[in-house]
Amino acid sequence: xxxxxxxxxxxxxxxxxxxxxxxxxxxxxxxxxxxxxxxxxxxxxxxxxxxxxxxxxxxxxxxxxxxxxxxxxxxxxxxxxxxxxxxxxxxxxxxxxxxxxxxxxxxxxxxxxxxxxxxxxxxxxxxxxxxxxxxxxxxxxxxxxxxxxxxxxxxxxxxxxxxxxxxxxxxxxxxxxxxxxxxxxxxxxxxxxxxxxxxxxxxxxxxxxxxxxxxxxxxxxxxxxxxxxxxxxxxxxxxxxxxxxxxxxxxxxxxxxxxxxxxxxxxxxxxxxxxxxxxxxxxxxxxxxxxxxxxxxxxxxxxxxxxxxxxxxxxxxxxxxxxxxxxxxxxxxxxxxxxxxxxxxxxxxxxxxxxxxxxxxxxxxxxxxxxxxxxxxxxxxxxxxxxxxxxxxxxxxxxxxxxxxxxxxxxxxxxxxxxxxxxxxxxxxxxxxxxxxxxxxxxxxxxxxxxxxxxxxxxxxxxxxxxxxxxxxxxxxxxxxxxxxxxxxxxxxxxxxxxxxxxxxxxxxxxxxxxxxxxxxxxxxxxxxxxxxxxxxxxxxxxxxxxxxxxxxxxxxxxxxxxxxxxxxxxxxxxxxxxxxxxxxxxxxxxxxxxxxxxxxxxxxxxxxxxxxxxxxxxxxxxxxxxxxxxxxxxxxxxxxxxxxxxxxxxxxxxxxxxxxxxxxxxxxxxxxxxxxxxxxxxxxxxxxxxxxxxxxxxxxxxxxxxxxxxxxxxxxxxxxxxxxxxxxxxxxxxxxxxxxxxxxxxxxxxxxxxxxxxxxxx
Ligand code: ADP
Ligand code: ZN
Numbered sequence: 001x002x003x004x005x006x007x008x009x010x011x012x013x014x015x016x017x018x019x020x021x022x023x024x025x026x027x028x029x030x031x032x033x034x035x036x037x038x039x040x041x042x043x044x045x046x047x048x049x050x051x052x053x054x055x056x057x058x059x060x061x062x063x064x065x066x067x068x069x070x071x072x073x074x075x076x077x078x079x080x081x082x083x084x085x086x087x088x089x090x091x092x093x094x095x096x097x098x099x100x101x102x103x104x105x106x107x108x109x110x111x112x113x114x115x116x117x118x119x120x121x122x123x124x125x126x127x128x129x130x131x132x133x134x135x136x137x138x139x140x141x142x143x144x145x146x147x148x149x150x151x152x153x154x155x156x157x158x159x160x161x162x163x164x165x166x167x168x169x170x171x172x173x174x175x176x177x178x179x180x181x182x183x184x185x186x187x188x189x190x191x192x193x194x195x196x197x198x199x200x201x202x203x204x205x206x207x208x209x210x211x212x213x214x215x216x217x218x219x220x221x222x223x224x225x226x227x228x229x230x231x232x233x234x235x236x237x238x239x240x241x242x243x244x245x246x247x248x249x250x251x252x253x254x255x256x257x258x259x260x261x262x263x264x265x266x267x268x269x270x271x272x273x274x275x276x277x278x279x280x281x282x283x284x285x286x287x288x289x290x291x292x293x294x295x296x297x298x299x300x301x302x303x304x305x306x307x308x309x310x311x312x313x314x315x316x317x318x319x320x321x322x323x324x325x326x327x328x329x330x331x332x333x334x335x336x337x338x339x340x341x342x343x344x345x346x347x348x349x350x351x352x353x354x355x356x357x358x359x360x361x362x363x364x365x366x367x368x369x370x371x372x373x374x375x376x377x378x379x380x381x382x383x384x385x386x387x388x389x390x391x392x393x394x395x396x397x398x399x400x401x402x403x404x405x406x407x408x409x410x411x412x413x414x415x416x417x418x419x420x421x422x423x424x425x426x427x428x429x430x431x432x433x434x435x436x437x438x439x440x441x442x443x444x445x446x447x448x449x450x451x452x453x454x455x456x457x458x459x460x461x462x463x464x465x466x467x468x469x470x471x472x473x474x475x476x477x478x479x480x481x482x483x484x485x486x487x488x489x490x491x492x493x494x495x496x497x498x499x500x501x502x503x504x505x506x507x508x509x510x511x512x513x514x515x516x517x518x519x520x521x522x523x524x525x526x527x528x529x530x531x532x533x534x535x536x537x538x539x540x541x542x543x544x545x546x547x548x549x550x551x552x553x554x555x556x557x558x559x560x561x562x563x564x565x566x567x568x569x570x571x572x573x574x575x576x577x578x579x580x581x582x583x584x585x586x587x588x589x590x591x592x593x594x595x596x597x598x599x600x601x602x603x604x605x606x607x608x609x610x611x612x613x614x615x616x617x618x619x620x621x622x623x624x625x626x627x628x629x630x631x632x633x634x635x636x637x638x639x640x641x642x643x644x645x646x647x648x649x650x651x652x653x654x655x656x657x658x659x660x661x662x663x664x665x666x667x668x669x670x671x672x673x674x675x676x677x678x679x680x681x682x683x684x685x686x687x688x689x690x691x692x693x694x695x696x697x698x699x700x701x702x703x704x705x706x707x708x709x710x711x712x713x714x715x716x717x718x719x720x721x722x723x724x725x726x727x728x729x730x731x732x733x734x735x736x737x738x739x740x741x742x743x744x745x746x747x748x749x750x751x752x753x754x755x756x757x758x759x760x761x762x763x
């Protein structure tokens with residue numbers, strides 16, 4: 001913002017704008033992100049008094065608009081600029097981190113452009129809690145009020161006066177140093193020997209303690225593994241990339257159990273040995289506890305960043321990373337912004353995972369941000385997975401900077417499991433969810449005292465109530481989706497919008513009034529069936545109803561690992577990263593259920609899930625078995641059973657090419673939400689018209705779809721309409737986004753407007 005002459009309320013600050021002699025013509029300015037939808041940065045003058053504290057990362061208060069209203073801002077860059085016009089001054093600095101590096105600034109600016117969000121949102125993802133003001137505390141300061149006559153003082157009083165000296169000092173420090181009581185101080189104050197005043201200052205977090213991030217690595221048998229030929233070849237290629245100090249993306253593509261983690265560890269060690277830092281991104285801490293522990297214990301100075309840290313823990317951890325007292329940062333998506341001063345390698349494990357996508361503005365995908373960061377800093381990026389996202393697979397095939405490293409074999413000792421497809425049990429009978437095959441294998445496994453994992457995707461996904469005579473399901477009054485029946489508390493709960501209600505006595509269609517029966521199948525029903533069939537078996541159910549906190553989850557896994565349960569059943573939660581030696585049988589109840597979802601990625605998700613499950617079963621020596629129950633068996637399920645990713649990818653990519661879906665195209669989803677009737681719809685319609693006009697000017701290949709009601713038409717009391725834009729992978733979408741960002745008249749006037757670039761879910 002350019003200040004045009006003195007503004008009311010700001011006049012007393014204009015003093016700072018007079019250039020000092022000597023450096024006439026230049027002054028210090030701060031570029032800041034302001035809390036408002038504006039995309040860009042705004043420049044303010046930095047007064048001399050604040051020159052020390054205004055740093056990138058600091059929270060500032062700056063005057064905004066005609067009334068010079070103090071407004072929160074985040075300092076992004078500080079520089080010396082020629083004095084070409086008068087700028088408004090920064091009013092106040094609030095302590096914030098001082099580690100926002102030029103690279104992270106570049107990354108933040110890129111993110112704002114790419115994901116079409118404001119600078120405030122973009123940098124808010126990088127610097128934690130800029131939105132909140134830190135607490136202030138009162139400080140009591142003491143000083144000698146005048147000459148003292150030592151002979152008139154008692155010993156204690158004299159000690160206090162000596163401790164104070166002729167400086168102004170903090171009350172508590174003086175008291176504890178002198179051992180004097182507050183009463184003695186009060187006497188001296190009364191006699192006018194000591195004066196006091198009170199100031200408020202910001203509470204500053206304690207500096208990080210490096211010891212907190214020091215682990216004592218145990219000697220691990222893994223250290224002496226002889227790498228397989230494929231592991232060694234991959235490691236050599238990665239080492240080459242590390243040493244070359246250049247941007248490069250390598251995809252470590254290997255079946256489950258091919259030893260990817262060991263390759264990460266050794267690559268990371270090479271980087272650490274060179275005195276540099278590594279960021280390892282993992283999907284979700286709760287789901288990857290085992291991986292986390294395995295990696296953590298192999299390094300000496302490790303920091304873990306995840307969403308369950310308190311603000312203070314997070315700030316301390318980030319400060320320690322910035323101080324360089326940490327070599328390896330392991331964390332979930334936001335760890336991609338870890339302020340490593342000497343970053344040498346970025347690793348993304350399970351790069352296809354949906355949890356890398358942020359579900360609020362900025363809707364960034366941490367894998368893509370990692371790649372961008374690698375490019376900006378000239379660093380190698382390593383992506384690892386058994387089931388690459390089709391986006392990444394496409395890039396490997398079409399992009400110069402991408403390289404494929406394959407681990408085709410499992411490590412010695414691990415054998416491929418036997419995997420069978422079996423027909424799902426007929427759901428409409430009372431026979432239950434388990435097919436005969438699955439039931440007899442569970443029997444056999446339990447008899448040989450081994451363990452079973454059963455996976456029934458989606459929490460209560462299809463347990464709804466429907467009418468036995470007309471077939472009408474009981475739908476949520478608020479959002480229209482199927483109510484999920486929770487047996488435990490005999491309630492219907494909407495998993496979309498949170499609505500609850502009691503079970504209606506009969507069909508909601510008054511002309512029918514038929515009897516309601518449970519339809520579909522869910523994890524609770526599975527649990528009951530297991531209890532009926534194997535009353536002796538010890539069950540452990542893991543889903544987000546039973547596992548609310550990370551600690552619950554860890555405890556449950558530990559008890560299963562220790563053999564405290566025979567059967568573990570759960571949602572997709574249990575499909576990932578678990579490695580249990582005593583598991584003989586893994587069963588999937590309804591592998592194809594998710595194929596019915598209105599989402600072009602449904603097939604990809606089902607494929608990934610089955611591969612994970614099938615891969616799990618064969619991790620260790622000995623016979624193991626995966627049984628995949630499915631109602632229909634489209635080709636992708638056969639491919640998944642055989643762990644044949646490439647066959648799947650080829651077919652799926654061809655399908656997407658014909659439909660012009662990502663990765664062949666890029667997609668942007670814009671959602672208008674408003675609680676007022678018709679408002680979202682009208683705004684979306686008008687917006688789509690304007691977009692179409694803009695798009696036509698940019699490229700004939702840009703497609704703006706007619707506005708539609710969202711798959712979840714109502715959320716948090718707001719009606720939702722979406723506008724989807726599809727376009728080629730060139731400059732046309734960014735161009736369109738920058739037009740939207742730059743023209744506030746174009747933005748729909750609704751209570752909530754979001755832009756999701758490269759959306760993962762289309763709900
Ligand atoms: P992935 O991540 O590819 O699924 P992991 O890295 O988890 O595979 O490796 C599977 C198992 O094989 C782990 O228990 C690991 O300790 C072990 N392992 C890895 N590399 C070797 C090797 N070279 N020799 C023997 N065992 C290995
Ligand atoms: Zn609902």
